[in-house]
Amino acid sequence: MKKFLLLIAGLLCIAASAQTIAVKAGKLVDTDSGTVRSNVIVLINSEDGRIKAVGTDVAIPPGTKVINLSNKTVLPGLIDCHTHLVGDANDLDPLSELHKTSAQRAFESIPNARKTLLAGFTTVRDVGTYRALVDVALRDAIARGDVVGPRMYVAGAYITITGGAGALTGFAPDITLPWDLHYGEANSPWEVRQRVRLLANQGVDLIKILATGAVLTHGSNPGAEEFTPEELNAAVDEARKFGLRVAAHAHGAQGIKNAIRAGVASIEHGTLLDDEGIALMKQHGTYLVADIYDKEYIQGEGKRRGEPLDFLQHDANLGAAQRQNFRKAVQAGVKIAFGTDAGVYPHGDNAKQFAWMVRYGQTPMQAIQAATISAADLLGHKDELGSIAPGKHADLIAVDGDPTQDVTLLEHVKFVMKDGKVFKQE
Numbered sequence: 127m128k129k130f131l132l133l134i135a136g137l138l139c140i141a142a143s144a145q146t147i148a149v150k151a152g153k154l155v156d157t158d159s160g161t162v163r164s165n166v167i168v169l170i171n172s173e174d175g176r177i178k179a180v181g182t183d184v185a186i187p188p189g190t191k192v193i194n195l196s197n198k199t200v201l202p203g204l205i206d207c208h209t210h211l212v213g214d215a216n217d218l219d220p221l222s223e224l225h226k227t228s229a230q231r232a233f234e235s236i237p238n239a240r241k242t243l244l245a246g247f248t249t250v251r252d253v254g255t256y257r258a259l260v261d262v263a264l265r266d267a268i269a270r271g272d273v274v275g276p277r278m279y280v281a282g283a284y285i286t287i288t289g290g291a292g293a294l295t296g297f298a299p300d301i302t303l304p305w306d307l308h309y310g311e312a313n314s315p316w317e318v319r320q321r322v323r324l325l326a327n328q329g330v331d332l333i334k335i336l337a338t339g340a341v342l343t344h345g346s347n348p349g350a351e352e353f354t355p356e357e358l359n360a361a362v363d364e365a366r367k368f369g370l371r372v373a374a375h376a377h378g379a380q381g382i383k384n385a386i387r388a389g390v391a392s393i394e395h396g397t398l399l400d401d402e403g404i405a406l407m408k409q410h411g412t413y414l415v416a417d418i419y420d421k422e423y424i425q426g427e428g429k430r431r432g433e434p435l436d437f438l439q440h441d442a443n444l445g446a447a448q449r450q451n452f453r454k455a456v457q458a459g460v461k462i463a464f465g466t467d468a469g470v471y472p473h474g475d476n477a478k479q480f481a482w483m484v485r486y487g488q489t490p491m492q493a494i495q496a497a498t499i500s501a502a503d504l505l506g507h508k509d510e511l512g513s514i515a516p517g518k519h520a521d522l523i524a525v526d527g528d529p530t531q532d533v534t535l536l537e538h539v540k541f542v543m544k545d546g547k548v549f550k551q552e
């Protein structure tokens with residue numbers, strides 16, 4: 127009898143876990159076709175977290191759990207291709223890394239991950255942490271369900287020259303850093319290959335390389351080249367062997383072009399992108415990931431809180447140029463993926479960038495596609511992410527009103543589902 131009851135309980139469990147969920151969408155943004163559809167039903171298998179069927183005439187099987195979003199617009203979960211979840215906008219000085227252990231960094235990143243997911247970003251491409259591999263640990267904790275956060279694709283560390291844009295600089299020369307604060311430091315093509323191999327062995331999802339100087343690094347000149355073309359070529363070639371793509375931080379025009387020619391998947395920032403660079407990006411199919419919102423935060427909040435003046439001056443000079451060059455790239459038809467540099471501004475405000483992308487040349491639908499289907503393409507997971515289609519991850523968000531008319535509605539996401547699990551419903 128006891129055995130029988132256990133069997134029944136087991137069967138009930140299986141029936142419940144195999145349950146189908148039906149989401150009734152009043153409107154649905156179809157990012158594949160760039161259209162908005164009405165009265166669409168999305169069937170989800172809650173067991174594997176995948177979408178089973180999408181359509182206006184999909185039958186809802188008996189016993190299905192129904193989520194009624196018929197007064198809302200449903201979109202695929204948003205993707206931010208440039209975040210630093212292990213990072214804090216209250217603390218932009220890289221030297222502050224010396225005040226904290228990697229364990230402190232890891233625990234501090236937990237609320238960042240939660241805020242990002244609840245803001246509607248179900249996936250992020252996280253492009254670097256000063257404490258190496260904390261991002262790998264966070265990615266895995268989220269994947270296990272221990273931490274609430276977006277699906278993460280991580281870089282593990284910054285591959286940078288000594289004293290470069292991804293290095294800790296500004297401390298006395300007799301200070302020896304722990305291994306994880308200079309894990310990605312490399313100064314020749316062979317050292318670059320070695321770093322790529324180490325990171326690949328640690329299970330990273332992409333390689334982040336710093337092709338030029340940076341804004342938020344002491345004594346760094348954003349316009350200056352750092353890695354040579356030989357080193358950039360080595361990074362892309364070595365990463366390719368492990369099936370990894372390379373994201374290149376690049377502000378200066380020559381560094382941008384060196385990285386494109388080396389075959390990187392994306393140019394991050396692209397601040398001083400010139401006409402030749404735009405032509406090269408089109409020719410190579412390189413994505414532009416331009417963080418054109420964060421200037422608002424850095425200039426406003428940064429000044430108020432007394433951020434280092436050399437950071438602010440760099441940023442003010444470059445911000446205006448970056449936005450104009452973003453507009454040029456959009457007009458030329460360069461591939462655009464949404465990326466914000468979250469961590470430089472407070473986590474969870476990612477969607478504030480949509481308005482800037484529209485102000486600088488994209489339609490709202492194009493900006494949404496940059497954060498969905500194009501971002502998925504840049505990640506190399508277009509078959510699994512970026513649109514609401516059978517077989518893909520059941521990552522769905524919903525807003526009031528029509529974000530293809532008013533893109534700022536995405537700053538107020540009311541519903542978040544990741545892998546068929548509801549994390550927010552207002």
Ligand SMILES: [Zn+2]
Pocket residue numbers: 208209210253467
């Ligand atoms: Zn960044």
